[in-house]
Amino acid sequence: MAETLIRSTSAWCNICGQVEHAAIVERKGSVYMERFCPAGVQSEIIAESYAWYAERINQPHVATSVASPVPCRQGCPLDCGPCEWHTNGLRLPVFSITNDCNLNCPKCFTFNRPDLRYYKSVEETRAIIKGIIDASGGVQLINLTGGEPTLHPDLFAIIEACKNANIGRITMNTNGIRIAQDFEFARKIKESGVQLVFNLDTLDPETSVLMYGKDITDLKLQALATIEQLDIPTTILLVAALGVNEKEVARLTRAWIGKSFVRSVTIQNMTFTGKNGAGFEPKRRLPIDQMERLLCEEEGFAREDFFPLGSYHPLCYSVAYYVYYGDRLVSLANILDRRRLSELTAGNYLLEPDRRFSMDFLEGLNRLWAENGDEDMLMHFKRLIRQVYADNHDLPDEDRRRQLESLVKMVYIHPHMDADNFDLDRVSRCGDLVPDETGNMIPACSYNLLYRQKDPRFWVEPL
Amino acid sequence: MKKDESKLVYSQTMAVCPTCLRKVRARIIEVAGKVFLEKFCPEHGLSQALISSDSDWYRASMAYIKPSQNPKEKNVAEFVGCPESCGYCPQHRQHVCLPVIEITDSCDLSCPVCLKRFDRPFSLSVDQFAGIIDNLLHTEGRMDVVNISGGEPLLHPDLEKMIRVAKEKGVVQLSVSTNGLAFLDNPALRQMFRETRTIAALQFDGFKPETWKFIRGADLAADKLRLIELLEAEGVTYSLVATILKGVNDDEIPRISDFFFASQAVSLMFQPVTFSGSAANLDTELHRLTIPDIVHAIEGSKYAGKGDFNPLPCSHYSCFALSYYLKVSAGEYYSLKNFLGRDDYLAMIANKTLPGLDSEGYDMMKSRLYELWSAADSGTTSARLLDRVKAILKKLNEDPSPDARISAGIDNMKAIFIHQFMDAHTLDFGRLIKCCNPYPMPGDRLIPICAQNVFGSHQASGKNP
Numbered sequence: 056m057a058e059t060l061i062r063s064t065s066a067w068c069n070i071c072g073q074v075e076h077a078a079i080v081e082r083k084g085s086v087y088m089e090r091f092c093p094a095g096v097q098s099e100i101i102a103e104s105y106a107w108y109a110e111r112i113n114q115p116h117v118a119t120s121v122a123s124p125v126p127c128r129q130g131c132p133l134d135c136g137p138c139e140w141h142t143n144g145l146r147l148p149v150f151s152i153t154n155d156c157n158l159n160c161p162k163c164f165t166f167n168r169p170d171l172r173y174y175k176s177v178e179e180t181r182a183i184i185k186g187i188i189d190a191s192g193g194v195q196l197i198n199l200t201g202g203e204p205t206l207h208p209d210l211f212a213i214i215e216a217c218k219n220a221n222i223g224r225i226t227m228n229t230n231g232i233r234i235a236q237d238f239e240f241a242r243k244i245k246e247s248g249v250q251l252v253f254n255l256d257t258l259d260p261e262t263s264v265l266m267y268g269k270d271i272t273d274l275k276l277q278a279l280a281t282i283e284q285l286d287i288p289t290t291i292l293l294v295a296a297l298g299v300n301e302k303e304v305a306r307l308t309r310a311w312i313g314k315s316f317v318r319s320v321t322i323q324n325m326t327f328t329g330k331n332g333a334g335f336e337p338k339r340r341l342p343i344d345q346m347e348r349l350l351c352e353e354e355g356f357a358r359e360d361f362f363p364l365g366s367y368h369p370l371c372y373s374v375a376y377y378v379y380y381g382d383r384l385v386s387l388a389n390i391l392d393r394r395r396l397s398e399l400t401a402g403n404y405l406l407e408p409d410r411r412f413s414m415d416f417l418e419g420l421n422r423l424w425a426e427n428g429d430e431d432m433l434m435h436f437k438r439l440i441r442q443v444y445a446d447n448h449d450l451p452d453e454d455r456r457r458q459l460e461s462l463v464k465m466v467y468i469h470p471h472m473d474a475d476n477f478d479l480d481r482v483s484r485c486g487d488l489v490p491d492e493t494g495n496m497i498p499a500c501s502y503n504l505l506y507r508q509k510d511p512r513f514w515v516e517p518l
Numbered sequence: 519m520k521k522d523e524s525k526l527v528y529s530q531t532m533a534v535c536p537t538c539l540r541k542v543r544a545r546i547i548e549v550a551g552k553v554f555l556e557k558f559c560p561e562h563g564l565s566q567a568l569i570s571s572d573s574d575w576y577r578a579s580m581a582y583i584k585p586s587q588n589p590k591e592k593n594v595a596e597f598v599g600c601p602e603s604c605g606y607c608p609q610h611r612q613h614v615c616l617p618v619i620e621i622t623d624s625c626d627l628s629c630p631v632c633l634k635r636f637d638r639p640f641s642l643s644v645d646q647f648a649g650i651i652d653n654l655l656h657t658e659g660r661m662d663v664v665n666i667s668g669g670e671p672l673l674h675p676d677l678e679k680m681i682r683v684a685k686e687k688g689v690v691q692l693s694v695s696t697n698g699l700a701f702l703d704n705p706a707l708r709q710m711f712r713e714t715r716t717i718a719a720l721q722f723d724g725f726k727p728e729t730w731k732f733i734r735g736a737d738l739a740a741d742k743l744r745l746i747e748l749l750e751a752e753g754v755t756y757s758l759v760a761t762i763l764k765g766v767n768d769d770e771i772p773r774i775s776d777f778f779f780a781s782q783a784v785s786l787m788f789q790p791v792t793f794s795g796s797a798a799n800l801d802t803e804l805h806r807l808t809i810p811d812i813v814h815a816i817e818g819s820k821y822a823g824k825g826d827f828n829p830l831p832c833s834h835y836s837c838f839a840l841s842y843y844l845k846v847s848a849g850e851y852y853s854l855k856n857f858l859g860r861d862d863y864l865a866m867i868a869n870k871t872l873p874g875l876d877s878e879g880y881d882m883m884k885s886r887l888y889e890l891w892s893a894a895d896s897g898t899t900s901a902r903l904l905d906r907v908k909a910i911l912k913k914l915n916e917d918p919s920p921d922a923r924i925s926a927g928i929d930n931m932k933a934i935f936i937h938q939f940m941d942a943h944t945l946d947f948g949r950l951i952k953c954c955n956p957y958p959m960p961g962d963r964l965i966p967i968c969a970q971n972v973f974g975s976h977q978a979s980g981k982n983p
């Protein structure tokens with residue numbers, strides 16, 4: 056079979072507990088990572104289209120780091136971190152505030168410990184926040200996760216403890232059950248200023264059983280109604296499992312992105328890791344560009360809209376930004392060059408509404424105008440930019456960011472890695488780090504595969 | 519957030535720790551326009567080695583990839599790890615282009631730059647040699663070109679028998695890597711080379727006495743020039759092989775190139791010094807140079823032009839670079855890349871490491887020739903060049919045998935190759951798995967040259983089950 060060796064990487068093998076060389080090869084137009092394990096070569100698809108992959112992989116990336124990385128000792132991924140080998144800074148701190156959960160989803164990629172509930176204390180949270188500021192100077196956002204964070208008895212104290220002038224916003228994952236069942240609780244969420252990351256894999260009762268273990272469609276709908284009613288800024292998080300709900304994920308994205316409470320949509324391609332996720336069936340790999348293609352079968356999304364998130368590995372994130380004009384989705388990639396968008400996100404997670412952005416944006420509008428673009432639409436965008444920038448240059452960045460964010464809809468396609476495709480090229484430039492109380496920060500995929508099970512607060516190895 | 523502007527990362531890979539030879543995590547990075555292999559050994563920490571002194575060359579080279587060509591058969595049934603499974607194991611991603619058969623460990627020199635350090639004395643028997651050729655034919659189907667090396671192969675008493683055995687079995691072209699000294703007062707040996715049309719691949723490292731003393735331990739310039747005169751006078755086909763060390767003879771690259779074009783040598787091979795074998799004792803910081811250093815230096819010579827060179831996509835793009843020239847008349851050369859156009863040219867050179875016109879190459883030359891004729895501006899191409907190519911094609915039309923094609927190549931083309939071997943500092947498993955230049959071992963194992971030179975008999979000895 057004709058194949059082309061494209062490049063190399065190194066990959067972690069969970070069976071050998073070793074790192075091995077892995078070849079990246081093209082075969083029949085798709086791209087595979089083939090790990091040279093002595094016990095047998097493991098081949099995994101990483102992109103369905105070589106053309107897509109080639110366009111994104113050809114440039115080296117600029118190494119950045121946190122303030123004081125730890126020395127390398129055993130080698131990646133055993134030194135997290137971030138260690139001196141790591142080449143991204145802290146972009147998105149993510150940490151679990153509990154292992155408690157009111158669901159037991161077959162797709163869950165984490166390790167929870169139902170026999171011993173753990174709730175992070177306010178002191179621990181403060182220590183974590185301090186570590187985040189020390190390492191980064193400040194971040195655009197942090198994400199609280201679990202388990203199910205809404206089950207934390209001191210949730211609002213925890214949220215308060217996270218508030219800091221150098222933290223742009225606090226987001227919190229939720230399955231929405233508590234929000235659906237307790238309106239008063241939801242109202243307090245709204246008051247707290249926290250943004251939600253609401254998980255919505257399906258609204259189909261049968262698919263719900265496959266993803267969540269039972270039919271919770273009504274609860275999901277109720278939660279959405281409450282969030283909408285209270286207008287809580289929200290990211291819709293969809294887990295896409297090939298052969299289960301990949302098409303529905305695309306449809307749901309299209310259906311919900313236009314809602315005014317929805318700030319962004321994150322699609323996580325199913326990874327087969329964690330207590331339940333490791334055994335999830337069907338075990339079919341959904342490469343990042345395949346999800347992008349499926350999404351672009353929906354009206355309003357196009358392949359040219361998507362670009363790699365600056366400073367991350369292109370297999371980790373594919374991102375598109377849209378602005379609404381009437382009920383039309385207009386991609387920012389029509390206004391700014393995609394490469395430029397990628398550059399503007401480098402070093403961050405969200406678009407920074409700084410001068411670079413506004414200038415580029417206006418320039419893009421002028422170019423479109425010269426090219427006979429829709430004049431009403433261009434005027435509309437100019438007005439928007441003026442609203443955000445021109446009248447008040449003294450607006451603190453954060454306010455401007457919020458304004459911009461309420462205008463720009465973001466779509467993130469973000470597959471994690473698991474034991475079968477754990478690529479050190481990807482993990483060593485990860486910016487989604489899990490901070491602990493001692494200042495250590497572990498890339499999310501390393502954490503899920505290797506570190507969480509070693510933290511007795513979250514997990515205990517079955518005897 | 520701290521931003522270290524000066525460090526770029528291309529990709530991770532696996533390499534070896536230069537201290538303990540353990541297989542370790544590595545990555546390819548760029549700092550200040552140069553590309554390095556950076557490694558981390560849990561015991562010996564971080565280390566770096568230069569792999570390309572020009573990041574523009576390196577980035578452009580990454581596009582030189584093409585589908586692997588698998589051998590018909592693999593000798594090793596089961597992959598048990600790289601390099602322990604050498605070779606070729608089922609995971610190897612290339613076939614054999616140019617096998618290098620070592621027939622002896624004896625040598626009449628002991629060069630400080632030798633990349634061998636034979637850990638077991640040996641002398642290949644004719645039977646073993648024949649077995650190796652049979653095995654190559656078995657795995658590859660056909661084997662047009664074979665190189666014999668050592669040690670000093672001219673010292674092997676059965677060299678002639680081996681050459682004849684190989685020819686009988688269908689090898690079209692043999693070359694013998696040699697320091698050439700044994701030729702000097704052995705007319706019969708030269709005669710044998712001429713008669714079997716074997717290429718003498720002659721070490722030729724420069725002109726300055728200091729160069730020779732440093733590289734070979736003795737000033738051999740006069741001997742080499744005398745030998746070249748003899749070979750040319752007697753019609754022995756030969757090529758030149760220059761080992762280049764930064765700060766020793768890199769300044770001689772243009773002069774070596776000019777000498778090559780003026781000579782009857784069919785090809786010129788530059789080998790940037792590799793710190794294996796005896797050469798492991800040399801100072802890597804002082805002497806390491808890389809393919810783009812050599813390319814840029816050649817571009818300063820009389821006949822070669824900017825942009826003539828490109829990586830060879832058959833082995834890994836970091837292993838080889840080359841350029842071919844058509845001989846129009848003495849002193850007039852035309853870059854084959856310009857003649858054929860980049861795409862056809864790349865297709866034609868894809869799998870060759872000796873100048874030869876195979877049937878595909880022949881078709882391309884032919885169609886290009888017709889194109890040039892029919893083009894309105896054919897006046898821009900030298901009429902002499904067209905006549906020359908027409909003459910070559912005519913001859914090949916009359917006799918299209920592989921033999922005739924290879925002699926057409928030898929008679930009408932000149933090639934400059936740069937082969938950058940790997941040592942313990944630069945070994946990259948991503949390159950190794952695509953090697954097309956193995957040492958065939960007695961028995962049936964094929965071990966990538968660099969695997970054997972770095973791991974020696976410890977791992978890649980061909981002793982694997």
Ligand code: SF4
Pocket residue numbers: 130131132133134135136137138139140141142482483484498501
């Ligand atoms: S993932 Fe990053 S922090 Fe962890 S060991 Fe690898 S390079 Fe270091």
Ligand code: SF4
Pocket residue numbers: 599600601602603604605606607608609610611950951952966969
């Ligand atoms: S170098 Fe090639 S033949 Fe040798 S073990 Fe590695 S893949 Fe197999």
Ligand code: SF4
Pocket residue numbers: 833834837937938939940949950952953954955956966967968969
């Ligand atoms: S011998 Fe070494 S440098 Fe040459 S092709 Fe093989 S691996 Fe590459």
Ligand SMILES: [Zn+2]
Pocket residue numbers: 535536537538539540559560561562563
């Ligand atoms: Zn070591």
Ligand SMILES: [Zn+2]
Pocket residue numbers: 614615616832833869870954955
């Ligand atoms: Zn080759």
